[in-house]
Structures are given as structure tokens and as C-alpha cells.
Amino acid sequence: MTTLNTHSATSNRHKKSNRSGRTEIQRLQLGVYQVMIEKRISSVFTFDVAETVEAWRAGLQVLKRLVLDVTRIAPLMLFIMAFSKIWESLEEVVLLGLETRLLRIIEIGLSSADGMMARALIMTVITRVLFAMCSSLIHHWSRDTESRAKSRVLHYYDDFLLIARLRMDIPAIQDNRSDDHLNSLVPWTTFTVLLELSTKLLAVASQLGFMFHIVQSGHGVIFATLCIMKPLIGALSRKNMWSMRMQKILLSSSLTDHLREGRVVEATNTDFLRMRSLRTLESEEFRSDILSGDLVQYIIKEFRNARKNLGETETESPEMQYYNKHSSTASLIASFVGDFPLIYYVAVALIKPSSMNLSTIASLQQSAILLRWLFWDIFYHADTLRQYISRLQHLYDLEKATPTIKDGDISYPPEKHSDKGMSLELNHVSFSYPGSKEDTKALSNVSFRIEPGELVVIVGANGSGKSTFVKLLTRLYDVDDGTVLIDGEDIRRFKLPDIRKAIATLTQEHLLFPLSIAENIGLGCPDAMTDMDLVNKAAQMGGAKEIMNKLGNGVKTILDPFSIQYGSRVEENEQTELSEALKQLKKKVEVSGGERQRLVASRTFMRFNSESIRFVAVDEPSSALDPEGELQLFDNLREAKAGKTMVFVTHRFGHLTKYADKILCMKEGEVAEHGSHAELLAKKGEYFKMYNIQAKAFETVPLS
Numbered sequence: 001m002t003t004l005n006t007h008s009a010t011s012n013r014h015k016k017s018n019r020s021g022r023t024e025i026q027r028l029q030l031g032v033y034q035v036m037i038e039k040r041i042s043s044v045f046t047f048d049v050a051e052t053v054e055a056w057r058a059g060l061q062v063l064k065r066l067v068l069d070v071t072r073i074a075p076l077m078l079f080i081m082a083f084s085k086i087w088e089s090l091e092e093v094v095l096l097g098l099e100t101r102l103l104r105i106i107e108i109g110l111s112s113a114d115g116m117m118a119r120a121l122i123m124t125v126i127t128r129v130l131f132a133m134c135s136s137l138i139h140h141w142s143r144d145t146e147s148r149a150k151s152r153v154l155h156y157y158d159d160f161l162l163i164a165r166l167r168m169d170i171p172a173i174q175d176n177r178s179d180d181h182l183n184s185l186v187p188w189t190t191f192t193v194l195l196e197l198s199t200k201l202l203a204v205a206s207q208l209g210f211m212f213h214i215v216q217s218g219h220g221v222i223f224a225t226l227c228i229m230k231p232l233i234g235a236l237s238r239k240n241m242w243s244m245r246m247q248k249i250l251l252s253s254s255l256t257d258h259l260r261e262g263r264v265v266e267a268t269n270t271d272f273l274r275m276r277s278l279r280t281l282e283s284e285e286f287r288s289d290i291l292s293g294d295l296v297q298y299i300i301k302e303f304r305n306a307r308k309n310l311g312e313t314e315t316e317s318p319e320m321q322y323y324n325k326h327s328s329t330a331s332l333i334a335s336f337v338g339d340f341p342l343i344y345y346v347a348v349a350l351i352k353p354s355s356m357n358l359s360t361i362a363s364l365q366q367s368a369i370l371l372r373w374l375f376w377d378i379f380y381h382a383d384t385l386r387q388y389i390s391r392l393q394h395l396y397d398l399e400k401a402t403p404t405i406k407d408g409d410i411s412y413p414p415e416k417h418s419d420k421g422m423s424l425e426l427n428h429v430s431f432s433y434p435g436s437k438e439d440t441k442a443l444s445n446v447s448f449r450i451e452p453g454e455l456v457v458i459v460g461a462n463g464s465g466k467s468t469f470v471k472l473l474t475r476l477y478d479v480d481d482g483t484v485l486i487d488g489e490d491i492r493r494f495k496l497p498d499i500r501k502a503i504a505t506l507t508q509e510h511l512l513f514p515l516s517i518a519e520n521i522g523l524g525c526p527d528a529m530t531d532m533d534l535v536n537k538a539a540q541m542g543g544a545k546e547i548m549n550k551l552g553n554g555v556k557t558i559l560d561p562f563s564i565q566y567g568s569r570v571e572e573n574e575q576t577e578l579s580e581a582l583k584q585l586k587k588k589v590e591v592s593g594g595e596r597q598r599l600v601a602s603r604t605f606m607r608f609n610s611e612s613i614r615f616v617a618v619d620e621p622s623s624a625l626d627p628e629g630e631l632q633l634f635d636n637l638r639e640a641k642a643g644k645t646m647v648f649v650t651h652r653f654g655h656l657t658k659y660a661d662k663i664l665c666m667k668e669g670e671v672a673e674h675g676s677h678a679e680l681l682a683k684k685g686e687y688f689k690m691y692n693i694q695a696k697a698f699e700t701v702p703l704s
């Protein structure tokens with residue numbers, strides 16, 4: 001059996017400093033997880049006024065913006081929600097007041113010789129019933145309003161996020177990957193938690209007011225204090241792995257998370273990870289591999305082996321494991337303190353029975369229970385709010401995320417330019433992808449010149465840098481060293497929108513959008529997308545005309561549409577009307593990989609309708625095309641060549657290399673050789689080698 005490593009057994013500390021003071025990294029092995037937590041070294045909590053003020057200022061700033069936004073989006077709805085929340089916060093205390101009154105009337109009635117005060121009793125009951133009905137109406141009204149307000153707020157922030165993310169270029173989006181989880185629910189939840197917290201605070205104030213109002217002797221104050229001690233102790237001593245003690249949160253970083261303990265979690269147990277990997281093989285995508293390879297028994301055997309090796313090692317989330325191992329003494333104290341009110345009022349009843357009346361004690365008791373829950377709620381909501389404010393801050397920061405590729409200030413094309421197309425030049429260019437290791441250069445000291453109107457073919461092994469070469473020419477990335485010149489000028493000096501307008505690309509990375517076929521093609525040239533003659537002509541050139549005819553809805557067909565369809569308690573293999581309806585909904589329009597490539601290629605042909613295209617970059621767009629489709633595609637591209645420089649990346653020799661003005665052969669991020677087809681064959685170098693491998697496949701093998 002594998003040993004269960006506990007926190008204390010493997011705790012291992014390394015000291016280091018960072019900008020927010022001295023910290024230490026605590027390493028824990030919690031079951032299958034390895035956890036690193038950054039902790040502040042100081043065991044004494046230091047209160048930094050400037051830091052605290054700054055934290056509150058930043059947090060309040062975010063909240064202010066949120067409240068202003070929501071007020072602008074749905075002012076009336078917001079008012080109704082706030083009204084209903086205020087009502088909700090006072091509801092308990094009003095009901096409690098009426099119940100106390102009822103109890104008091106009954107108590108007096110029972111002890112007096114005159115009997116019950118019937119009129120007062122009936123009036124109180126009627127008031128209570130009317131109030132309860134009113135509350136339920138307000139709640140109903142508010143729920144409906146809240147769901148409409150929610151839709152409006154979500155749509156507003158969807159719009160915000162759409163714009164913020166669409167503005168990012170490729171390097172910026174790679175930098176902001178960690179913000180992928182941000183969605184429009186973040187502001188809405190922050191807002192509702194804020195509202196909830198305010199409601200709870202108001203409710204506490206009203207309960208405390210009620211408590212102090214009904215006590216006639218000093219007992220009430222002592223009793224009330226004893227009642228709120230338990231939730232206070234519990235909440236203040238609350239601590240989990242990721243957050244500091246609550247008192248620190250309240251004092252210092254309640255509104256931002258800059259003082260929170262950072263952490264890195266990794267599941268390191270190989271048996272656990274293997275079990276997870278084997279579980280993924282259940283899914284449909286692997287079914288044909290598993291069936292055709294007869295792998296079922298192997299997978300089951302391996303899963304059981306891994307399960308046996310894993311033994312009793314805990315797989316529960318690290319947060320939960322940490323919490324379970326640290327059930328604090330504070331919670332024991334809190335539960336003991338919880339009995340103090342009971343002990344107190346039994347003692348008072350024994351020592352001085354006349355100082356208390358039953359209805360007051362019953363109401364105080366009930367009020368105390370409500371207060372306890374309110375305290376828990378407040379701490380829970382305060383903690384949630386703090387986390388959400390931090391996320392909201394990140395969401396608003398997306399707006400400020402500037403594109404990594406900086407815009408230039410010169411218009412393109414320059415006054416002096418060739419009518420044959422764009423001239424392109426790489427001068428001693430080196431480039432590594434963001435995030436890749438320093439020494440792994442995708443391109444290393446590459447220099448190459450392409451004259452206006454030339455057709456250049458780039459060949460080379462996988463990973464030799466062909467696509468990177470094209471990405472730098474189209475300024476999807478900026479070079480690390482050297483320069484890229486277009487029409488003799490550094491590409492970084494031209495206005496980006498102008499350059500994008502002058503370039504058409506067709507790569508295997510292009511996808512179909514979840515929009516209609518007409519849009520998918522038409523978006524090649526948004527200015528002309530409603531001209532169906534042009535769309536049809538582009539489809540013809542891209543080889544997609546027949547596909548369009550095949551689809552039920554023609555150009556209106558949407559492939560891979562976004563849809564929300566589900567059945568609940570409907571068995572798909574039944575013959576009922578509902579299951580038939582569900583099957584019908586789930587039917588998809590399927591097209592093959594090659595057909596998709598033809599549709600994407602049609603978009604590029606549509607782009608040629610924009611007169612400004614001066615450079616066409618085509619990167620292996622034909623991997624799924626049949627030979628006839630590929631030949632047709634390349635012929636049609638060449639036919640549209642007038643006024644354009646063309647660069648093709650390909651692994652297949654033949655169709656293109658014989659038309660190429662220049663062939664560039666890449667190897668390991670460098671230019672291995674370049675020249676015409678004949679020149680490169682004569683060199684008997686890298687190109688010759690690759691060409692011969694393909695040519696050999698077509699040599700006739702003598703039949704024995």
C-alpha cells in the first residue's frame with residue numbers, strides 16, 4: 001500500500017524575498033497533489049496602513065465602477081432589487097417583533113384575571129398574515145425583475161469581453177490565457193454578492209436594534225453578547241489553505257487579493273494520472289482506435305494496475321484535505337461558547353426568576369439564532385466578494401490590455417510601389433515564440449528577398465520554420481532580431497490595418513466560423529459580402545460550389561452552429577414524440593475535412609475582390625484535398641496572381657515547384673539553400689534529397 005504523506009511529514013521550507021516582503025515557500029504533499037504555497041514569514045501580523053488604504057481604495061474603485069455600470073444598464077430594475085433586498089433585510093425583524101407581541105399578549109392574558117385581549121390578538125395576527133403576503137408578493141416581483149436585470153447585465157459584459165478579446169493580437173491572447181475563465185457572470189455575481197452583503201449588514205443592524213429594544217433589564221445586553229460570540233469566534237478563526245485568517249482579511253486586504261497566499265498545485269502521482277488518462281479513452285473519439293486495435297482488455301488491465309498501485313492515497317481536492325487535517329481548536333472553542341447563552345439564562349432563572357419574562361427570552365433566543373446565521377453569511381459573503389473583486393479587477397484590466405504588435409504610422413502602400421505586387425525581405429531575422437525557451441529559436445539569422453510579383457515556394461522538414469517565416473511576413477508576430485522589410489520599408493512602420501488589407505492568407509489553421517456558408521465565404525471581403533455573384537464565383541474558384549449545392553439550406557446553411565439543445569428525462573432510443581423531436585434537433589450537417597478546406601479556400605478567393613491585395617501567403621492548405629482538388633486550387637490561385645506576390649509553403653513537390661520563380665529550402669530554422677528547381681537539383685543538397693524521396697514513390701517497381 002502506498003504511504004499517505006501528510007502535511008507535517010513532508011513540509012519543506014525555502015526562504016526568499018519578493019516585492020511584497022519576505023516570503024517562504026511551503027511545500028506540501030497532500031495525497032496525490034504536490035502543493036507550493038507562498039507564505040509571509042512574519043509570524044506577527046503587521047498592519048501596513050498605506051498598503052491597507054491602497055487595497056481598499058483599489059477595491060472600492062472597482063466596486064464603484066461596477067455599481068455605476070449596473071445603474072446605467074438597468075436603473076429601474078436595480079431600484080426594485082435594492083428595495084426588495086431592504087425589505088428582505090427588515091422582514092425577519094418585523095416578523096419577530098409581531099411574534100413577540102403575540103407571545104406577550106398571550107403571556108399577559110394567561111397571567112391576568114381579565115383573560116385574553118381578543119382584539120389586540122386578532123389585530124396582531126391579521127397584521128402578521130398581511131405582512132407575510134406582502135413579502136411573498138415582493139419576492140415574486142423581485143425574482144422576475146432580477147432575472148431580467150441579470151440578462152441585461154450579462155449582455156453588456158459579453159459585449160465588453162467580446163471587444164476586449166477581439167482587440168488582442170496573437171501574442172497578447174497567449175499572454176492573457178489565464179484570463180480565459182473570466183466571463184460576464186463575474187460582474188453580475190460580484191454585484192449580487194455586494195447587494196447580499198449590504199442586506200445582511202442591514203439585517204444585523206436591525207436584529208441588534210430589536211434585541212436592545214426588547215430588553216428591559218441589563219440581561220438582554222449580556223445575553224445578546226453571549227449569543228454572537230460563537231459565530232464571531234468561528235468566523236475570525238476561520239482559515240483554509242488559500243486564505244489568511246479572517247481578521248487579516250478584514251484589516252488589510254479585504255478588497256483585493258494582493259496579500260493572498262499564492263499557490264501552485266500539481267497532481268504528481270503517476271498512478272493517479274495514468275488512471276485519469278485511461279479514463280479519457282472511454283470517450284467516443286477513441287472508440288474506433290480501441291475497437292479496431294482490440295484494446296479493451298489492455299485498458300481495463302492497466303486501469304486496475306494503476307488503481308492497485310494508488311492504494312489508499314487520497315485523491316480528494318487539496319483544499320479539502322488541508323481543511324480536514326486542520327480542524328482547528330478554535331472550532332471546538334466556538335462550539336463550547338455556543339452553550340453560554342443557555343447556561344446564562346438558566347443561571348438567571350434560578351437566581352432571580354422575576355427579572356425575566358418568557359416572551360422576551362423566547363424572542364431573544366430566536367433573534368440570537370438569526371444573528372448567528374447572519375454573521376456566518378456576512379463572513380461568507382465578505383470572503384466571496386473579496387475574491388470576486390479581484391476577478392472583476394482582472395476583467396476591467398482586459399480593456400487596458402494593449403496589443404503586443406504596435407501599430408505604425410505610415411500608410412500602405414507607399415507612394416512608390418511596384419504594380420506587380422509587394423516586395424518582401426527578411427534581414428538577419430531571428431525569432432522565438434513567446435514563452436518558448438531562450439535557446440529554441442524558430443528562425444535563426446534568416447535573410448531572404450522576394451521581388452514584387454514573384455511566386456516563391458518554401459519547402460523543408462516539419463518544424464524547420466516555414467510557417468514561422470510566413471507569420472513574420474504577415475506580421476502576426478514581430479521579429480526578435482533583424483528586420484522584415486516590405487516595399488523597402490520596415491514592416492513595423494506601416495499602419496497595421498493597411499497591411500492587413502494588402503495581404504490575403506490561406507493556411508491550414510484557418511477554420512470555418514459558426515456562421516452561414518455565405519458569410520464564411522463573403523467575409524473574405526466584407527465590403528462585397530452581400531454580392532451573391534461574387535460569393536458564388538469565389539466558391540467556384542475554391543472548389544466549394546458542389547458542396548453548397550449539396551447542403552439543405554444552400555448558402556444559408558450554418559456548419560457547427562452554436563446551439564443549446566437538450567432533453568430531460570427523454571430516452572433517445574425510445575419511439576416517443578419527444579425523443580423523435582430531440583433526435584431531429586441533434587442532427588448535424590456533416591462535411592468532410594477536404595470540403596471544409598474548399599470552403600475556407602473560397603473565402604481567400606473572395607478576398608481577391610478587394611483591389612488592395614498585393615501579397616498572398618498560402619501555407620499548406622491542401623492536406624485534406626484530393627489530388628484533383630489540390631491541382632485545381634493551385635491553378636486557380638496562380639490564375640489570380642496578377643499584381644500579387646505569392647508565397648506557398650508546401651510539402652509536396654510537383655504542382656508548384658515547377659512554376660516557382662524561387663524555391664526556399666528551410667532546415668532547423670535556417671535557410672538551407674534557395675534557387676530555381678533546376679538549380680537546387682543540380683546542387684544535390686537538401687532539396688535534391690527531399691525531391692528524390694517523393695520521386696522514388698512514383699518509380700515503377702518491376703513485377704517479379
Ligand SMILES: Nc1ncnc2c1ncn2[C@@H]1O[C@H](COP(=O)(O)OP(=O)(O)OP(=O)(O)O)[C@@H](O)[C@H]1O
Binds near residue numbers: 436461464465466468
Ligand atoms: N505557437 C508556437 N509556440 C511555440 N513554438 C512554436 C509555435 N509554433 C511553432 N513553434 C515551433 O517553432 C518551430 C518552427 O515551427 P513552424 O511551424 O514554423 O515549422 P514548419 O516548418 O512550418 O513545420 P510543419 O511542416 O510541421 O508545418 C518548431 O520547432 C515549432 O515547434
